[in-house]
Amino acid sequence: MYRVIEVARMLGVSKVTIYKKVNKNKKILKNHIHTRSNITYIDDVGVDIIKDTIEINSSNIYSGSNDVDELKKEYLDDMSETIDFLSSQIQIKKKQIQKKDEIIEAYKSILKSNRGKLQYLDSKINQVN
CATH class of the missing domain: 1.20.5 (Single alpha-helices involved in coiled-coils or other helix-helix interfaces)
Incomplete structure (x- = not known):
């Protein structure tokens, strides 16, 4: 289980982006999101789902063409x-x-x-x- 900030760091995006992806995909992520003491945790499957929804253009990130x-x-x-x-x-x-x-x-x-x-x-x- 990972906190949202940890997922954001792993995927190289902001935690706001993660929260938006969670909100947009609530039905799919329903069983993979857990909240305890106002802290949202995401399991490995949930991280993979979020990862698939984020469009990462890694070639532009590393090529310096931005x-x-x-x-x-x-x-x-x-x-x-x-x-x-x-x-x-x-x-x-x-x-x-x-x-x-x-x-x-x-x-x-x-x-x-x-x-x-x-x-x-x-x-x-x-x-x-």
């Missing part, structure tokens, strides 16, 4: 993928914060109700004494 424009485009594409991934994470966090706020409001309401009940009980105890 010109500056191609490198810039690759960099911009990678940054765009990163932005997309982070944007989706922001949306998830916004939903989590909204849920937290709703829970806090519910607790405030319960506390307010309990304060009233405590005051009522205190007054009854004082009447008995």
Whole structure:
């Protein structure tokens, strides 16, 4: 089992690329992806599946034939993928914060109700004494 960052290093791509490939191929990778403590692990078969989905042009990588424009485009594409991934994470966090706020409001309401009940009980105890 490999962490996403390890798979990314093995395949020479960013971890964002790996996450995108995982999301695009969820059905195929379903039994090969495991998450524990918010860490995603991929088994050997899953790594092979991801490897097959990534288009690697190794001849250009090692021949030095990439010109500056191609490198810039690759960099911009990678940054765009990163932005997309982070944007989706922001949306998830916004939903989590909204849920937290709703829970806090519910607790405030319960506390307010309990304060009233405590005051009522205190007054009854004082009447008995």
